[in-house]
């Protein structure tokens with residue numbers, strides 16, 4: 590099976606890390622076409638997955654863009670579409686991994702008569718996308734032979750937005766549990782980050798208003814003074830204004846000695862292992878939330894905002910805790926519970942780790958995807 594994967598970004602977000610693991614299974618018979626250059630290309634090259642940067646300039650359509658911006662950027666798409674159409678003739682199918690890739694993939698699919706597959710990593714709701722972008726996504730996705738949704742939540746939102754239910758299969762992101770299970774001595778890292786003696790809450794996400802880093806900062810004031818937070822991740826998609834707001838919030842609340850911004854890191858696993866708790870604070874529904882599964886695999890108590898796929902991933906009180914989105918006091922209560930009842934909490938973390946090992950195996954994810962691809966391509 591020869592696959593032409595398309596992804597609009599060169600940055601390594603959750604959708605790209607998921608694609609990395611899927612494309613690795615087609616190393617000798619695929620190409621990953623990116624619409625911009627970045628560290629994601631390097632990660633693909635390190636894994637020996639063929640990759641090409643196809644667009645000379647990144648295509649600037651924001652999630653909130655209206656019709657005019659959309660049409661203007663469509664006119665800029667023509668050279669890209671021509672390149673992808675020529676390439677696609679060497680492949681059996683086009684596999685679009687992001688929304689702009691879907692638009693290009695759908696157009697190319699009708700030119701080169703190659704079937705289109707869409708991996709849906711988004712919640713197509715008003716909280717995340719403008720009406721125009723939702724309509725466009727559904728219109729294009731309904732031309733696909735198969736839509737792979739990363740959770741029941743993203744499937745439901747797709748159907749709600751007008752997507753054809755018959756096209757959609759749900760496949761969760763997969764992980765290699767062994768990578769997360771190894772015992773690591775985190776003392777050195779703790780002292781390097783000056784976190785000795787602190788109760789550390791970790792937040793691992795790109796910095797973006799809907800990821801709700803501000804909710805955790807707000808929650809800190811209601812926690813014991815020994816509680817610190819580390820924020821791992823950067824503003825990947827031009828959300829610098831939010832970064833400034835977060836820094837101002839830390840100034841305003843006088844929390845400098847309890848908050849650290851570590852930027853984008855490649856060593857997520859050791860950083861997670863040094864945390865006492867991992868908090869996930871999205872204020873809008875999360876389409877999947879790789880970080881939630883990664884935290885469970887690391888054996889860490891996980892607190893997540895009760896919306897979207899987080900509800901599928903965590904059974905509150907059994908494998909973690911779910912709190913109301915955008916409610917800092919509730920989050921603080923959950924953090925304090927984890928700090929004060931460590932024996933009970935570590936039992937919950939162990940149950941979560943065992944369940945996550947079974948439920949989110951990469952081999953299983955890849956087998957499911959291969960099965961669905963085969964069923965439409967043969």
Ligand code: UDP
Pocket residue numbers: 601602603604606793794795821822823852853854855857877878879880881883
């Ligand atoms: N991540 C990373 N370095 C960072 C912050 C995050 O490698 O500094 C990874 C994180 O481990 C996770 C992914 O980025 O695998 C984020 O995926 P998630 O589904 O949580 O969020 P998304 O970016 O898709 O909204």
